[in-house]
Amino acid sequence: MSKDITKIGIFIALAMAFGYLEVLIPFSFGIPGVKLGVANIVVVTGLFLLKPGEVFTVSILRIMMMGFLFGNGISILYSLAGGLLSFVVMLILKKTKVFSITGISVAGGVFHNLGQIMAAALILHNRILFYYLPVLIIAGVITGSLIGLLSDRVVKTLRLQDFDVL
């Protein structure tokens, strides 16, 4: 039990460190609001190294804590919508065992953006946001594949080293 808590703690700390890195140095793609989301490496990696419930805890707590530190009430809502949707989609895709970690991450990236735009459309009571959909899908594919390739390396390295904490 305490081992599990430690594990979750390490993952959350890592995700927050990555998140903070991105606050300091934004990896932007020239489109307003689109960012790489380095912290998602931790969530994607976690999907392959932790139990689903643990990854869920990591994902939610990271969003809440980053939101309280650097964001505001509304930004937490957007992040939660994106984070939850992408988590559910990635978990389902992982269970089907069709795609590798990169494919799962790509789907995660796309649905992260989709979740955020749905939250924004609900909050603003405006459907016009869906005109941004094509841009956000493409952005999701690009960021998702980058995060996926990085996570793939991380998972392989950790497994090679028999990382016994996990």
Add this chain to the structure above:
Amino acid sequence: MNKKDIMLMITMLLIAGVCYLISNLTRNENGNQVKVSVDGKIYGTYPLYEDREIDIKTDKGNNVIVICDGSVSVKNADCKDKYCVKQGHVSKKNESIICLPHKLVVEITGKNEADKAIDSIAK
């Protein structure tokens, strides 16, 4: 990365392409009105071809919208991220500028009689 991953990426990009085409077909025509709404409620509608500056003050914050030469932009805003200012100019129908922190949406609409009819029925 395996073949199926690449298939997934291509499918996603195709979906994006189709979405882009669909939205492009509907935005081909030029708009002639600027609709400003805050928190889902219409704040005001302005003609696109009359130059003016609109100062929008709500309890969430201020945005200065500029209509000039048939295009709209947000000149100034006191929101944190300033994405609305960075979004630049829009001029075609269904294009929009959005300021999430202030729940502000500036969109370009066509003055369409059919739309009005639907609105009045919905009321």
